[in-house]
Amino acid sequence: KSDSLAGKVITITGAGSGIGRASAVLMAARGAKLVLVDYNVTTGEETLELVKEQDGEAIFVQADVSKEEDVENYIQKAVETFGKIDVAFNNAGIIQKFQPFHETSLNDFSRIIDVNLKGIFLGMKHALNVMVQQGYGHVINTASTTALRAEHSLAAYTASKHGVAGLTKAAAIEYVRKGIRVNAICPGGVATTLTAAVPQMLQESDYMPEEFPNMRIGRFAEPEELAELVAFLASDGSSYMTGSIIVADGGLTL
Numbered sequence: 025k026s027d028s029l030a031g032k033v034i035t036i037t038g039a040g041s042g043i044g045r046a047s048a049v050l051m052a053a054r055g056a057k058l059v060l061v062d063y064n065v066t067t068g069e070e071t072l073e074l075v076k077e078q079d080g081e082a083i084f085v086q087a088d089v090s091k092e093e094d095v096e097n098y099i100q101k102a103v104e105t106f107g108k109i110d111v112a113f114n115n116a117g118i119i120q121k122f123q124p125f126h127e128t129s130l131n132d133f134s135r136i137i138d139v140n141l142k143g144i145f146l147g148m149k150h151a152l153n154v155m156v157q158q159g160y161g162h163v164i165n166t167a168s169t170t171a172l173r174a175e176h177s178l179a180a181y182t183a184s185k186h187g188v189a190g191l192t193k194a195a196a197i198e199y200v201r202k203g204i205r206v207n208a209i210c211p212g213g214v215a216t217t218l219t220a221a222v223p224q225m226l227q228e229s230d231y232m233p234e235e236f237p238n239m240r241i242g243r244f245a246e247p248e249e250l251a252e253l254v255a256f257l258a259s260d261g262s263s264y265m266t267g268s269i270i271v272a273d274g275g276l277t278l
């Protein structure tokens with residue numbers, strides 16, 4: 025068993041499902057102490073149980089990442105409980121319904137931006153505040169291949185993820201001489217609750233792609249495959265990486 029994350033304190037948002045949950049389970053197995061964050065208490069506490077089943081040390085804190093008081097609260101709980109934050113994995117995100125740009129309501133646009141972009145901004149800001157005082161830390165954000173190129177009928181989602189790449193690069197520049205690194209991962213299609221909803225959403229839309237998304241590798245990733253990337257980034261093995269927008273997409277963007 026690898027102990028590459030022994031002693032590291034890691035916050036994970038969106039820990040109740042998908043990439044967040046798989047990362048929690050893997051990083052606990054590698055010795056990390058975790059602060060599991062989700063707005064869904066039931067699934068968040070299920071992840072806590074999964075982590076404890078392998079003798080992992082963790083707490084669960086309920087939070088909506090788009091609310092500043094909730095973000096401040098989980099950051100404070102992390103410091104109170106474990107005394108520091110080594111890695112903040114800002115991963116929570118939501119998918120929008122597929123719809124033409126000109127029919128996208130301001131409400132729908134704002135909801136996606138609130139969670140996917142404002143949520144990442146708040147998670148970064150409050151983690152960085154702690155990391156600046158510590159003099160070290162690593163922020164890992166979940167972006168998407170839509171941070172690099174558009175996906176048809178997903179303008180709000182695409183814009184939110186381009187924004188995540190922008191925040192990642194901007195912060196990487198500011199904190200690189202302060203001992204703090206900032207990176208982002210770009211999954212393509214991952215078999216999670218989020219993508220399970222896509223076929224139905226496509227059916228309800230006017231958009232009928234032959235294949236969505238078009239992964240050249242011929243299958244969705246399992247969340248555990250993204251967790252391996254996150255666990256590597258969270259380890260000291262990634263020490264020379266900052267401002268990187270890291271693609272793990274089965275060839276989607278080729």
Ligand code: NAD
Nearest residue numbers: 038040041042043063088089116117168213214216217218
């Ligand atoms: P998922 O739906 O399985 O898990 C997301 C988790 O985030 C859920 O537990 C949900 O309750 C939580 N969450 C959602 N909004 C929240 C909020 N406002 N506050 C707190 N928690 C919230 O999805 P996933 O596929 O694991 O997605 C994780 C991240 O990966 C997202 O940012 C998503 O955009 C990104 N991503 C996913 C894919 C994919 O194909 N699944 C591809 C590229 C990027």
